[in-house]
Amino acid sequence: MGTAERQETLPDGGAARATARRQLEAPDHDIPTDRDGTAAYRNAAEPDERGGRGAAQKQPEYRPLWIEEPARRRRLPDPVRTSAVRAVLIIAVTLIQAMVAFLCTMAGSWLAFPMVISSVVSTVVATWGALDVWVTRQVWNQRHGVVSTPSSTARALRRERRKARRQARAAERAQERIRRQGGAGQLSHS
Structure with a gap:
Protein backbone atom coordinates (compact mmCIF):
# COMPACT_ATOMS: atom_id res chain seq x y z
CA MET A 1 0.00 0.00 0.00
CA GLY A 2 1.32 3.46 -0.86
CA THR A 3 1.57 6.34 1.55
CA ALA A 4 -1.61 7.92 0.21
CA GLU A 5 -3.60 4.72 0.78
CA ARG A 6 -2.66 3.75 4.34
CA GLN A 7 -5.71 2.69 6.30
CA GLU A 8 -6.51 2.07 9.92
CA THR A 9 -8.80 -0.76 11.06
CA LEU A 10 -11.58 0.40 13.33
CA PRO A 11 -13.08 -1.69 16.16
CA ASP A 12 -16.19 -2.42 14.09
CA GLY A 13 -14.07 -3.99 11.34
CA GLY A 14 -14.40 -1.09 8.89
CA ALA A 15 -11.55 0.90 7.45
CA ALA A 16 -11.06 4.65 7.76
CA ARG A 17 -8.82 6.74 5.57
CA ALA A 18 -5.84 8.40 7.12
CA THR A 19 -7.41 11.78 6.32
CA ALA A 20 -9.64 11.38 9.36
CA ARG A 21 -6.57 11.63 11.59
CA ARG A 22 -5.47 15.12 10.61
CA GLN A 23 -5.81 16.42 14.16
CA LEU A 24 -2.97 14.09 15.17
CA GLU A 25 -0.41 15.73 12.88
CA ALA A 26 2.48 17.76 14.16
CA PRO A 27 2.32 21.53 13.46
CA ASP A 28 4.73 21.32 10.51
CA HIS A 29 2.51 18.63 8.87
CA ASP A 30 5.27 16.27 7.86
CA ILE A 31 6.17 14.61 11.16
CA PRO A 32 4.07 11.55 12.01
CA THR A 33 2.51 11.67 15.49
CA ASP A 34 1.22 9.29 18.15
CA ARG A 35 -2.38 9.19 19.41
CA ASP A 36 -1.58 11.73 22.13
CA GLY A 37 -0.22 14.24 19.58
CA THR A 38 3.47 13.86 20.41
CA ALA A 39 6.01 13.15 17.71
CA ALA A 40 6.25 9.46 16.82
CA TYR A 41 10.01 9.58 16.32
CA ARG A 42 11.28 8.71 19.77
CA ASN A 43 14.42 6.93 20.68
CA ALA A 44 13.56 3.23 20.63
CA ALA A 45 15.69 2.66 23.71
CA GLU A 46 13.90 5.14 25.98
CA PRO A 47 10.57 4.00 27.42
CA ASP A 48 7.56 6.28 27.11
CA GLU A 49 5.20 7.32 29.92
CA ARG A 50 3.11 4.19 29.59
CA GLY A 51 6.09 1.92 30.25
CA GLY A 52 6.50 0.55 26.72
CA ARG A 53 9.10 1.24 24.10
CA GLY A 54 8.66 4.32 21.88
CA ALA A 55 8.81 4.04 18.09
CA ALA A 56 9.84 0.38 18.19
CA GLN A 57 6.29 -0.70 19.09
CA LYS A 58 4.19 1.88 17.23
CA GLN A 59 3.71 2.46 13.54
CA PRO A 60 3.99 6.14 12.65
CA GLU A 61 0.81 7.58 11.17
CA TYR A 62 1.01 9.34 7.81
CA ARG A 63 -1.21 11.87 6.17
CA PRO A 64 -2.08 11.30 2.51
CA LEU A 65 -0.06 13.02 -0.16
CA TRP A 66 -3.23 14.09 -1.97
CA ILE A 67 -6.97 13.66 -1.88
CA GLU A 68 -8.51 12.51 -5.13
CA GLU A 69 -11.46 14.46 -6.44
CA PRO A 70 -13.68 13.53 -9.37
CA ALA A 71 -12.84 15.30 -12.63
CA ARG A 72 -14.99 18.32 -13.41
CA ARG A 73 -14.76 17.80 -17.17
CA ARG A 74 -14.08 14.81 -19.39
CA ARG A 75 -10.56 14.36 -20.72
CA LEU A 76 -9.84 15.63 -24.22
CA PRO A 77 -9.57 12.97 -26.93
CA GLY A 145 -19.09 12.67 -30.94
CA VAL A 146 -22.30 13.10 -32.91
CA VAL A 147 -25.14 13.71 -30.50
CA SER A 148 -28.38 12.56 -32.06
CA THR A 149 -31.35 14.59 -30.90
CA PRO A 150 -34.92 14.29 -32.17
CA SER A 151 -34.67 17.67 -33.92
CA SER A 152 -31.44 16.74 -35.64
CA THR A 153 -31.35 17.44 -39.36
CA ALA A 154 -29.34 14.30 -40.00
CA ARG A 155 -31.94 12.17 -38.24
CA ALA A 156 -34.76 13.70 -40.30
CA LEU A 157 -32.86 13.04 -43.55
CA ARG A 158 -32.23 9.41 -42.52
CA ARG A 159 -35.94 9.00 -41.71
CA GLU A 160 -36.91 10.34 -45.15
CA ARG A 161 -34.41 8.04 -46.89
CA ARG A 162 -35.72 5.00 -44.99
CA LYS A 163 -39.29 5.92 -45.90
CA ALA A 164 -38.36 6.29 -49.59
CA ARG A 165 -36.55 2.90 -49.54
CA ARG A 166 -39.57 1.21 -47.92
CA GLN A 167 -41.89 2.67 -50.55
CA ALA A 168 -39.55 1.60 -53.37
CA ARG A 169 -39.37 -1.95 -51.96
CA ALA A 170 -43.16 -2.10 -51.58
CA ALA A 171 -43.63 -0.93 -55.19
CA GLU A 172 -41.05 -3.48 -56.39
CA ARG A 173 -42.82 -6.30 -54.50
CA ALA A 174 -46.12 -5.23 -56.00
CA GLN A 175 -44.63 -5.28 -59.52
CA GLU A 176 -43.09 -8.70 -58.88
CA ARG A 177 -46.46 -10.04 -57.69
CA ILE A 178 -48.12 -8.72 -60.83
CA ARG A 179 -45.47 -10.36 -63.04
CA ARG A 180 -45.87 -13.69 -61.24
CA GLN A 181 -49.60 -13.68 -61.76
CA GLY A 182 -48.97 -13.34 -65.48
CA GLY A 183 -50.72 -10.11 -65.91
CA ALA A 184 -53.93 -11.44 -64.40
CA GLY A 185 -55.72 -8.78 -62.57
CA GLN A 186 -54.46 -5.98 -64.80
CA LEU A 187 -56.96 -4.04 -66.73
CA SER A 188 -56.38 -4.23 -70.44
CA HIS A 189 -56.61 -1.21 -72.62
CA SER A 190 -57.77 -3.11 -75.71
Whole structure:
Protein backbone atom coordinates (compact mmCIF):
# COMPACT_ATOMS: atom_id res chain seq x y z
CA MET A 1 0.00 0.00 0.00
CA GLY A 2 1.32 3.46 -0.86
CA THR A 3 1.57 6.34 1.55
CA ALA A 4 -1.61 7.92 0.21
CA GLU A 5 -3.60 4.72 0.78
CA ARG A 6 -2.66 3.75 4.34
CA GLN A 7 -5.71 2.69 6.30
CA GLU A 8 -6.51 2.07 9.92
CA THR A 9 -8.80 -0.76 11.06
CA LEU A 10 -11.58 0.40 13.33
CA PRO A 11 -13.08 -1.69 16.16
CA ASP A 12 -16.19 -2.42 14.09
CA GLY A 13 -14.07 -3.99 11.34
CA GLY A 14 -14.40 -1.09 8.89
CA ALA A 15 -11.55 0.90 7.45
CA ALA A 16 -11.06 4.65 7.76
CA ARG A 17 -8.82 6.74 5.57
CA ALA A 18 -5.84 8.40 7.12
CA THR A 19 -7.41 11.78 6.32
CA ALA A 20 -9.64 11.38 9.36
CA ARG A 21 -6.57 11.63 11.59
CA ARG A 22 -5.47 15.12 10.61
CA GLN A 23 -5.81 16.42 14.16
CA LEU A 24 -2.97 14.09 15.17
CA GLU A 25 -0.41 15.73 12.88
CA ALA A 26 2.48 17.76 14.16
CA PRO A 27 2.32 21.53 13.46
CA ASP A 28 4.73 21.32 10.51
CA HIS A 29 2.51 18.63 8.87
CA ASP A 30 5.27 16.27 7.86
CA ILE A 31 6.17 14.61 11.16
CA PRO A 32 4.07 11.55 12.01
CA THR A 33 2.51 11.67 15.49
CA ASP A 34 1.22 9.29 18.15
CA ARG A 35 -2.38 9.19 19.41
CA ASP A 36 -1.58 11.73 22.13
CA GLY A 37 -0.22 14.24 19.58
CA THR A 38 3.47 13.86 20.41
CA ALA A 39 6.01 13.15 17.71
CA ALA A 40 6.25 9.46 16.82
CA TYR A 41 10.01 9.58 16.32
CA ARG A 42 11.28 8.71 19.77
CA ASN A 43 14.42 6.93 20.68
CA ALA A 44 13.56 3.23 20.63
CA ALA A 45 15.69 2.66 23.71
CA GLU A 46 13.90 5.14 25.98
CA PRO A 47 10.57 4.00 27.42
CA ASP A 48 7.56 6.28 27.11
CA GLU A 49 5.20 7.32 29.92
CA ARG A 50 3.11 4.19 29.59
CA GLY A 51 6.09 1.92 30.25
CA GLY A 52 6.50 0.55 26.72
CA ARG A 53 9.10 1.24 24.10
CA GLY A 54 8.66 4.32 21.88
CA ALA A 55 8.81 4.04 18.09
CA ALA A 56 9.84 0.38 18.19
CA GLN A 57 6.29 -0.70 19.09
CA LYS A 58 4.19 1.88 17.23
CA GLN A 59 3.71 2.46 13.54
CA PRO A 60 3.99 6.14 12.65
CA GLU A 61 0.81 7.58 11.17
CA TYR A 62 1.01 9.34 7.81
CA ARG A 63 -1.21 11.87 6.17
CA PRO A 64 -2.08 11.30 2.51
CA LEU A 65 -0.06 13.02 -0.16
CA TRP A 66 -3.23 14.09 -1.97
CA ILE A 67 -6.97 13.66 -1.88
CA GLU A 68 -8.51 12.51 -5.13
CA GLU A 69 -11.46 14.46 -6.44
CA PRO A 70 -13.68 13.53 -9.37
CA ALA A 71 -12.84 15.30 -12.63
CA ARG A 72 -14.99 18.32 -13.41
CA ARG A 73 -14.76 17.80 -17.17
CA ARG A 74 -14.08 14.81 -19.39
CA ARG A 75 -10.56 14.36 -20.72
CA LEU A 76 -9.84 15.63 -24.22
CA PRO A 77 -9.57 12.97 -26.93
CA ASP A 78 -5.98 11.94 -27.69
CA PRO A 79 -5.64 13.61 -31.14
CA VAL A 80 -7.07 16.88 -29.80
CA ARG A 81 -4.82 16.80 -26.74
CA THR A 82 -1.77 16.10 -28.92
CA SER A 83 -2.49 19.05 -31.19
CA ALA A 84 -3.19 21.27 -28.16
CA VAL A 85 0.15 20.39 -26.58
CA ARG A 86 1.91 21.02 -29.89
CA ALA A 87 0.17 24.40 -30.21
CA VAL A 88 1.11 25.44 -26.67
CA LEU A 89 4.76 24.57 -27.27
CA ILE A 90 4.83 26.48 -30.56
CA ILE A 91 3.16 29.51 -28.97
CA ALA A 92 5.63 29.43 -26.05
CA VAL A 93 8.60 29.38 -28.44
CA THR A 94 7.03 32.22 -30.43
CA LEU A 95 6.63 34.35 -27.32
CA ILE A 96 10.25 33.71 -26.32
CA GLN A 97 11.42 34.63 -29.82
CA ALA A 98 9.38 37.83 -29.75
CA MET A 99 10.86 38.78 -26.37
CA VAL A 100 14.41 38.08 -27.58
CA ALA A 101 13.74 40.09 -30.75
CA PHE A 102 12.48 43.01 -28.67
CA LEU A 103 15.47 42.90 -26.31
CA CYS A 104 17.92 42.62 -29.23
CA THR A 105 16.26 45.59 -30.88
CA MET A 106 16.52 47.65 -27.69
CA ALA A 107 20.18 46.69 -27.31
CA GLY A 108 20.95 47.48 -30.96
CA SER A 109 22.31 43.98 -31.58
CA TRP A 110 22.92 42.58 -35.05
CA LEU A 111 20.72 39.62 -34.02
CA ALA A 112 17.60 41.85 -33.93
CA PHE A 113 16.73 41.56 -37.63
CA PRO A 114 16.98 37.75 -37.87
CA MET A 115 15.00 37.41 -34.63
CA VAL A 116 12.23 39.71 -35.91
CA ILE A 117 11.99 37.70 -39.14
CA SER A 118 11.89 34.40 -37.22
CA SER A 119 9.26 35.86 -34.86
CA VAL A 120 7.03 36.73 -37.82
CA VAL A 121 7.42 33.21 -39.22
CA SER A 122 6.78 31.72 -35.79
CA THR A 123 3.64 33.81 -35.43
CA VAL A 124 2.31 32.30 -38.67
CA VAL A 125 3.18 28.81 -37.44
CA ALA A 126 1.60 29.48 -34.03
CA THR A 127 -1.61 30.63 -35.74
CA TRP A 128 -1.58 27.42 -37.76
CA GLY A 129 -1.09 25.44 -34.53
CA ALA A 130 -4.08 27.10 -32.86
CA LEU A 131 -6.24 26.48 -35.93
CA ASP A 132 -5.01 22.87 -35.99
CA VAL A 133 -6.43 22.36 -32.49
CA TRP A 134 -9.79 23.73 -33.58
CA VAL A 135 -9.92 21.67 -36.79
CA THR A 136 -8.80 18.49 -35.02
CA ARG A 137 -11.49 18.98 -32.39
CA GLN A 138 -14.17 19.55 -35.03
CA VAL A 139 -13.09 16.48 -37.02
CA TRP A 140 -13.04 14.30 -33.91
CA ASN A 141 -16.49 15.51 -32.88
CA GLN A 142 -17.81 14.84 -36.36
CA ARG A 143 -16.43 11.30 -36.44
CA HIS A 144 -17.01 10.20 -32.86
CA GLY A 145 -19.09 12.67 -30.94
CA VAL A 146 -22.30 13.10 -32.91
CA VAL A 147 -25.14 13.71 -30.50
CA SER A 148 -28.38 12.56 -32.06
CA THR A 149 -31.35 14.59 -30.90
CA PRO A 150 -34.92 14.29 -32.17
CA SER A 151 -34.67 17.67 -33.92
CA SER A 152 -31.44 16.74 -35.64
CA THR A 153 -31.35 17.44 -39.36
CA ALA A 154 -29.34 14.30 -40.00
CA ARG A 155 -31.94 12.17 -38.24
CA ALA A 156 -34.76 13.70 -40.30
CA LEU A 157 -32.86 13.04 -43.55
CA ARG A 158 -32.23 9.41 -42.52
CA ARG A 159 -35.94 9.00 -41.71
CA GLU A 160 -36.91 10.34 -45.15
CA ARG A 161 -34.41 8.04 -46.89
CA ARG A 162 -35.72 5.00 -44.99
CA LYS A 163 -39.29 5.92 -45.90
CA ALA A 164 -38.36 6.29 -49.59
CA ARG A 165 -36.55 2.90 -49.54
CA ARG A 166 -39.57 1.21 -47.92
CA GLN A 167 -41.89 2.67 -50.55
CA ALA A 168 -39.55 1.60 -53.37
CA ARG A 169 -39.37 -1.95 -51.96
CA ALA A 170 -43.16 -2.10 -51.58
CA ALA A 171 -43.63 -0.93 -55.19
CA GLU A 172 -41.05 -3.48 -56.39
CA ARG A 173 -42.82 -6.30 -54.50
CA ALA A 174 -46.12 -5.23 -56.00
CA GLN A 175 -44.63 -5.28 -59.52
CA GLU A 176 -43.09 -8.70 -58.88
CA ARG A 177 -46.46 -10.04 -57.69
CA ILE A 178 -48.12 -8.72 -60.83
CA ARG A 179 -45.47 -10.36 -63.04
CA ARG A 180 -45.87 -13.69 -61.24
CA GLN A 181 -49.60 -13.68 -61.76
CA GLY A 182 -48.97 -13.34 -65.48
CA GLY A 183 -50.72 -10.11 -65.91
CA ALA A 184 -53.93 -11.44 -64.40
CA GLY A 185 -55.72 -8.78 -62.57
CA GLN A 186 -54.46 -5.98 -64.80
CA LEU A 187 -56.96 -4.04 -66.73
CA SER A 188 -56.38 -4.23 -70.44
CA HIS A 189 -56.61 -1.21 -72.62
CA SER A 190 -57.77 -3.11 -75.71
